[in-house]
Amino acid sequence: MTSPWDLDRSDLAELVGDQPRYRLDQLWAGLYEKGLPPHQISTLPKALRAELEQTHPPALSPAARQETADGMTVKRLWELPGGARVESVLMHYPERSTVCISSQAGCAMACGFCATGQAGFERHLSVGEILEQVIVARAEAAPRRLSNIVFMGMGEPFANYDRVMTAVRRIIDDLEIGARKITVSTVGLVPQMRRFAEEGLQVGLAVSLHAANDELRTELVPINKRHPIDEVIAASRLYRENTGRRVSFEWAMIDGVNDRDTDARELATVAKAARAHVNLIPLNPTPGWPTVGTKPERIREFASQLERDGVNVTVRANRGTDIDAACGQLRANHEAKPVTLRPRRNTPIAE
Numbered sequence: 001m002t003s004p005w006d007l008d009r010s011d012l013a014e015l016v017g018d019q020p021r022y023r024l025d026q027l028w029a030g031l032y033e034k035g036l037p038p039h040q041i042s043t044l045p046k047a048l049r050a051e052l053e054q055t056h057p058p059a060l061s062p063a064a065r066q067e068t069a070d071g072m073t074v075k076r077l078w079e080l081p082g083g084a085r086v087e088s089v090l091m092h093y094p095e096r097s098t099v100c101i102s103s104q105a106g107c108a109m110a111c112g113f114c115a116t117g118q119a120g121f122e123r124h125l126s127v128g129e130i131l132e133q134v135i136v137a138r139a140e141a142a143p144r145r146l147s148n149i150v151f152m153g154m155g156e157p158f159a160n161y162d163r164v165m166t167a168v169r170r171i172i173d174d175l176e177i178g179a180r181k182i183t184v185s186t187v188g189l190v191p192q193m194r195r196f197a198e199e200g201l202q203v204g205l206a207v208s209l210h211a212a213n214d215e216l217r218t219e220l221v222p223i224n225k226r227h228p229i230d231e232v233i234a235a236s237r238l239y240r241e242n243t244g245r246r247v248s249f250e251w252a253m254i255d256g257v258n259d260r261d262t263d264a265r266e267l268a269t270v271a272k273a274a275r276a277h278v279n280l281i282p283l284n285p286t287p288g289w290p291t292v293g294t295k296p297e298r299i300r301e302f303a304s305q306l307e308r309d310g311v312n313v314t315v316r317a318n319r320g321t322d323i324d325a326a327c328g329q330l331r332a333n334h335e336a337k338p339v340t341l342r343p344r345r346n347t348p349i350a351e
């Protein structure tokens with residue numbers, strides 16, 4: 001625990017101790033309403049500011065920043081205490097903004113097409129380190145309203161389940177962003193998906209599916225070997241039954257790998273079984289991964305085929321192609337010691 005946003009209201013109350021009650025309100029307003037680091041909360045006495053700065057300095061130090069030519073997508077690389085680095089991405093829309101945040105530094109899931117997965121796992125993020133990404137994004141988005149939070153940055157959120165769930169609850173309660181505006185993604189950790197279904201929250205669940213048969217999915221997403229597709233579909237159905245919220249299946253479109261007519265048919269079958277919405281995502285190029293994203297015309301055909309089969313589908317806009325857009329790529333390109341990205345597969349899968 002290092003970030004000031006690791007401290008919840010009862011921790012802050014303990015910290016101000018016998019001081020007048022308004023001190024707690026000032027501290028709370030500074031940290032959570034204004035999003036200020038302790039040393040900038042000018043309503044607090046100097047001694048308290050100095051103490052907090054000493055014991056709980058902000059965890060995120062800027063290491064790199066990239067912005068698209070239109071200024072609508074901003075990718076940040078942060079250095080955390082201990083030297084681990086994580087990314088967050090702020091996406092602007094005319095009236096509002098969405099931030100994509102990280103839950104772990106690195107990731108142990110080893111998905112071959114992902115720069116983060118290729119570089120391996122470093123450590124879990126604390127609750128405060130997760131919240132701090134939201135706080136900073138909210139300030140940077142202003143005057144736009146930060147309306148949506150997606151846990152789709154570095155790491156597998158459900159591999160850091162307890163901290164992510166605490167962060168989700170605190171985003172709802174302390175930052176007053178509605179549960180329905182938060183989406184947690186998973187590569188398909190079935191026990192945690194089932195637990196998530198029992199949390200009583202209206203948070204969105206996005207499953208990174210990418211393939212709808214076990215052979216291909218195990219190749220793209222190795223954890224599929226432990227939690228095969230049938231189990232992932234059953235857990236997705238449970239989530240829908242318990243929360244009433246439709247699960248989304250994320251599908252990174254990879255040329256010649258998972259964009260064939262047979263893939264669309266298999267995907268339609270499982271999406272209908274789970275009554276899931278499908279998001280098709282043009283794959284951002286990842287260094288070290290020998291395949292490329294599907295061409296836009298083929299993505300449209302694939303989407304049409306799914307629609308004809310009765311599936312609700314959205315083609316996601318590909319943001320940030322003029323920056324290091326793939327997850328983990330900005331970090332890979334700014335390591336003090338360059339990370340060697342090794343392809344998990346050497347040849348595209350044949351028809």
Ligand code: SF4
Pocket residue numbers: 107108109110111114115116117118153154155156187327
């Ligand atoms: S795609 Fe997600 S789960 Fe897979 S390695 Fe990358 S960060 Fe981890």
